[in-house]
Amino acid sequence: MPTAGQARDAAQIWDIAVPARPGRLPGVSMAGFRARTADPVDLGVIPYPAVTVVVDLGDRSLSVDDPGGRHHGSIVAGLAAGGLRGHGRAVECLQIRLSPAVAHAVLGASSELGSTVVSLDDLWGRDADRVQERLRAATSWPDRFALAEAALGRRHQDGAAVDPEIAFVWRRMVTCLGGVRVEPLAAEVGWSRKRLWSRFRSQTGLTPKRAARLIRFDHAAHLLAAGHGAARVAAEIGYADQSHLHRDVHAFTGGTPTAVSAAPWLAVDDVAWAAPAYLFRTPVRHAGQ
Structure with a gap:
């Protein structure tokens, strides 16, 4: 590892x-x-x-x-x-x-x-x-x-x-870092829970619940990669407990929070996606060079 x-x-x-x-x-x-x-x-x-x-x-x-x-x-x-x-x-x-x-x-x-x-x-x-x-x-x-x-x-x-309702729900999920329930989201767009579940899955490939879990997991993964301990990450993001975080990490990666904290892919993220769009940093070379 x-x-x-x-x-x-x-x-x-x-x-x-x-x-x-x-x-x-x-x-x-x-x-x-x-x-x-x-x-x-x-x-x-x-x-x-x-x-x-x-x-x-x-x-x-x-x-x-x-x-x-x-x-x-x-x-x-x-x-x-x-x-x-x-x-x-x-x-x-x-x-x-x-x-x-x-x-x-x-x-x-x-x-x-x-x-x-x-x-x-x-x-x-x-x-x-x-x-x-x-x-x-x-x-x-x-x-x-x-x-x-x-x-x-x-x-x-x-x-x-996609339906504008689906786009709205996705934005709300991202804004809330996945910490939202399906029923209030359905009410916000004027749909039944069943209709939101069906339309969301058909247009994104995921159920609303799994999409929210993925967004929350991503936030947790980057905090783990930044050096925060699993217990602190679980508490800050709203997992029920540290075991809940472990279960989500395993569900999405097959590994542990410790393994995710050292994942090379997240180190690449720091350079390719987290930096301002105009910035090229070592080992980034200015496009065209």
Whole structure:
């Protein structure tokens, strides 16, 4: 098991680029990853409350394992996809995180947004090949970000949007860090509990209860990675007790709070997603260099 220090060192595996400014499509964030050496990469992935699209910019150098097998090339990982490990040599990829309110239209998917991993080709067909070819041909990260944003914008415009009630409920869950009950949310949007449960699941791939648990787990995972003890995290976030936190961590990762606190993927998060969009920090290289 890696120590916290080793988890921080894992961020040094990558050169990471982020867009210079927020994109025009809300609910979308992007980061570019390039392995700094040709050494093999083997990285466990912590579930995150967004649908993740990983576009392989190498020659199918990236593979992702999930409980169902191994996937090669560009993939889409659903909201609660767990037990994932990324592998490869000289990996170069674009990672896109999509709010479920955006992902439904952009990906043209529903159940795939839950806990599964699917090929991008399976969702986008020939359009996936066209987009990947353009991204691989681009000579700088700013160009790649612009191309990806344009492709996402086209698909979002042509796709079927989630119900505004579902988008509202998701925002409330995020604002409350998952600490909300389904019945009051249903009342707020004027739906029955049964209707909210059914529509939410059909458009995000998760039930409202599991989505709220995932959002709360994500907050807990980042506090654990920041060095806070499990007992303190459980008390601060509103878990019934430390055992409740342990159960949620195990449900989403198969591991323990100690293992999550040292997860290399969260160290990468610190650089790729938590920093202001305009900031490039070591080991981040300014896009285009």
